[in-house]
Amino acid sequence: MRTTVGAVLGALALAAAAVAGEIPTAERRSGYDFMGREIRAMQDDDTANPGMLWVLEGGALWTRKTGADGKACADCHGDARTSMKGVAARHPAFDAARGRPVSLEQRINACRTDRQQAPALAWESRELLALTAHVARQSRGLPIALAPEAPMQPFLDAGRAAFHRRQGQLNLACSQCHDDLWGRKLAGNVIPQAHPTGYPIYRLEWQGLGSLQRRLRNCLVGIRAEPYAYGAPELVDLELYLMWRARGMIIEAPAVRP
Amino acid sequence: MASALINVPERARRGEIIEIKTLIAHPMETGYRRSQVGARIPRDIIRLFVCTYNGTEVFRAELHPAIAANPFIVFSTVATDSGTLVFQWTGDNGFAVRESAAIVVE
Numbered sequence: 001m002r003t004t005v006g007a008v009l010g011a012l013a014l015a016a017a018a019v020a021g022e023i024p025t026a027e028r029r030s031g032y033d034f035m036g037r038e039i040r041a042m043q044d045d046d047t048a049n050p051g052m053l054w055v056l057e058g059g060a061l062w063t064r065k066t067g068a069d070g071k072a073c074a075d076c077h078g079d080a081r082t083s084m085k086g087v088a089a090r091h092p093a094f095d096a097a098r099g100r101p102v103s104l105e106q107r108i109n110a111c112r113t114d115r116q117q118a119p120a121l122a123w124e125s126r127e128l129l130a131l132t133a134h135v136a137r138q139s140r141g142l143p144i145a146l147a148p149e150a151p152m153q154p155f156l157d158a159g160r161a162a163f164h165r166r167q168g169q170l171n172l173a174c175s176q177c178h179d180d181l182w183g184r185k186l187a188g189n190v191i192p193q194a195h196p197t198g199y200p201i202y203r204l205e206w207q208g209l210g211s212l213q214r215r216l217r218n219c220l221v222g223i224r225a226e227p228y229a230y231g232a233p234e235l236v237d238l239e240l241y242l243m244w245r246a247r248g249m250i251i252e253a254p255a256v257r258p
Numbered sequence: 259m260a261s262a263l264i265n266v267p268e269r270a271r272r273g274e275i276i277e278i279k280t281l282i283a284h285p286m287e288t289g290y291r292r293s294q295v296g297a298r299i300p301r302d303i304i305r306l307f308v309c310t311y312n313g314t315e316v317f318r319a320e321l322h323p324a325i326a327a328n329p330f331i332v333f334s335t336v337a338t339d340s341g342t343l344v345f346q347w348t349g350d351n352g353f354a355v356r357e358s359a360a361i362v363v364e
Contacts, residue, residue: 045265045279046263047263047281048265048330050283053281053283204326208328
């Protein structure tokens, strides 16, 4: 009898773990909370945070005239410290011209091609990361304020579906680790909750700055799935869902992660 | 890109031990890696970092392959006089960066 009850309880516990679902708001934690003391100190000190090197370079690019029209970002947007405040906290945002959400990197490149008449910057290029970091830095300390309007809903749903879809040779869904098993270990590393609070991030493993899409592609390779190309709609939808999932959490950009 | 972040206290008491933090953008390519087509990626590292305080050398570090990209160097010195701290990084391919910071000692 006792063993039967035990088995039933065990089965119930397993079932509960399998359908753990979304993390309750009160239990959400940034990747920062899972890191050691040294890396936290590195992120907190602007003169020790290597991401600030890109922010600094982005500041220089912000005022540099470029393109056929000879315009700098600052010529339209003025001082980034005021005009770009909160911008990273509400991206991906809906772009009416494209009829779909665009990420911060895509927004910057759209500005370059449409307004500055300059060639788009390559994904993960120094310049694009620097400009993104500079813009994202202006939202540090602000809560993620993603309020998807009606036209965003299908893209948000697509992102949510991608997050819960088993993929790759390992047949794993993002949610299996990041919703159900966060806080546990994957090899020697703690599994975080996958909240994109600090992008672009300086990752010690990369010895450089990287975008959220680089991180997502990284994860896809990890589960042995074919990663989507940079800028692919699937990745932007996933970004959108992740930002919505982290709504209200505080932006830390540029964050440092192991 | 050659940008550096330096953190030196603006003011200090005479005789106080001050902490100085420096961070510089550099790829620190070891010279041991190969590209996807098998060609050796040439070494590109910072080899020497020197800090002088009013002309006197107070800190020197030799850097080698296997030091991470964007080297972060923290050291301390004794605040002796008001003046200037000069930081110099030199390395492969003619890499040379010089930055300075002022300090008031009272």
